[in-house]
Amino acid sequence: MIEAVGLTKRYGVTLAVDQLSFTVPPGQVTGFLGPNGSGKSTTMRMIMGLDGPDAGGVTIHGRRYRDLPWPIREVGALLEAKAIHPGRSAYNHLLFLAQTNSIATSRVDEVLDLVGLTSVARRRAGKFSLGMGQRLGIAAAMLGDPGVLLFDEPVNGLDPEGILWVRTLLKRLAGEGRTVLVSSHLMSEMALTADRLVVIGRGRLIAEQPVDEFISANSTHSVLVRSPRTGELGPAFESAGGQLSRQDDGSLVVTGLSAPLIGDLAAEAGIAVHELTPQTASLEEAFMELTHDSVEFGAHHGEVPAVAGAGPNGEGAR
């Protein structure tokens, strides 16, 4: 169980994390979601006691990180930035971590095997690919067999098989009753992995709820309408309570009205309709909609073309 209360962190003039409060319960995968620069990594560093908050605090099982008697037996973390000397072997990196917390040396071989790095364990870590580095980070997180695990963008750089493996791992860890917090800026990834979501934007909490609640609360349903006479249809939809968005190709996207009602309204007006397509916003859109106003480094705030159905798995967005 992780509890953050009023966490605030400033870097110079940048307010990276702003009065953030949330909890991460055991037995579930909690997705930590936010656009680039929203403060996910900063929050994780504060959980680990690496960066000190300017206000507020965060505890793990009621204790500050620095007060944990056996830190990496209680909390394991894969942080964003590489934390490995390129000249040191994976084995020796894990060995020194194990020694610090009096973890048996045999456990080092065990986690190397777990992540599939046994054959390269004695090679300099600087020669590792992005994915291998990521696996080594996961091995380090698992080393102390901790009850609390933090993963900052764990699938970064992994191939599809690796992504699937991480997903399975996260779910199993949570299934064993562990507390799992995993960050991502991809809603689609979280939809496949997480049970709960903590969504932040510009360092502030936007939502904290189960994934399915989040989706139903935030996805907008709309209907695409094509007709030769959309100009006349518009007012009829509006007076029935719909919201219109005119597309470049002359079609209308109507929100707030169901497809059958739109059809009936068109029939009443005696106007032919060539297409009537209900559209479900993808998770990615729900997420973007929600964080729309809080995107730190958004290139533009233009319209995102609507795509029916959930977004593709894994990579792609932004």
Place this chain on the structure above:
Amino acid sequence: MTTATLPTDVPAGPGVLRAPDGHYGMVGVLKAEWTKLRSVRSTAWTLVAFVVAILGLGIAISAGQASHWNAGNGPGFDPTNVSLAGFFLGQLIVGILGALVVTAEYGTGTIRATLSASPLRLRFLLAKTAVFGTLLLVASEILSFAVFFIGQAILGTSAAPTATLGQPNVLRAVIGAGLYVTVLGLLAVGFGFIIRHTAGTIAAFVGVVLVLPLFTLPLPEAWRHDVFRYFPASIGNQVLMTVHGPEDGGAFLHPFSPWVGLAVLTGYAVAALVVGGWLLNRRDA
């Protein structure tokens, strides 16, 4: 690496590795620091450079004295000092090594792994200082004695005078040489914790050891000597000398005696480590 052999097993539930009672301790952190020190090549290479500097220069300068010996060199000749000549170069190498053991943590991000496992940061600083200091002390004392005996043997092949450990000040100079570079290495560790960047730390170290003393030259004669004796260069001179004639220190008089000098130098190292530790506790990792 083959992705085909990826296991999907994860270990059984939390508590498989039951933590012992108590708290992670100093012994584990010391072991970890030793593992870190021995598991990167830069340690080995820097130590090789250190050995080559001490033995190489000691042998070369002893051999030079032996082959050009004439009796006119007589009274001021200090055979111990000649054999320990390599320590003037060695002090720079330990500075580089001392800087690296700290700044490599920051440069590579290892510091985040380190402090995750040992969030009590001063415990980490103490362990690193102790492990590095011990390695340096053992290596430099062995080298100091070795190069002393080798140097005396070389000088002994000529008519030049040679020293024995039993003569006045000789044992002090040989032991002192190792202590001097060890303390300097720890000073560099302290600088590393303060500055955190390799180049900056080495520059600061070289500045204090070699460059800063030069700025005393334009100072008024009346107090130049009183300032200069506080510099490592002056302290090192005194430690490595066994014959204290009127011309000692060249342009600089009133140096600290060797033991007082070493105590002053130790004070600097402790001060740098205290400031470094204070900053380590305050700053984001």
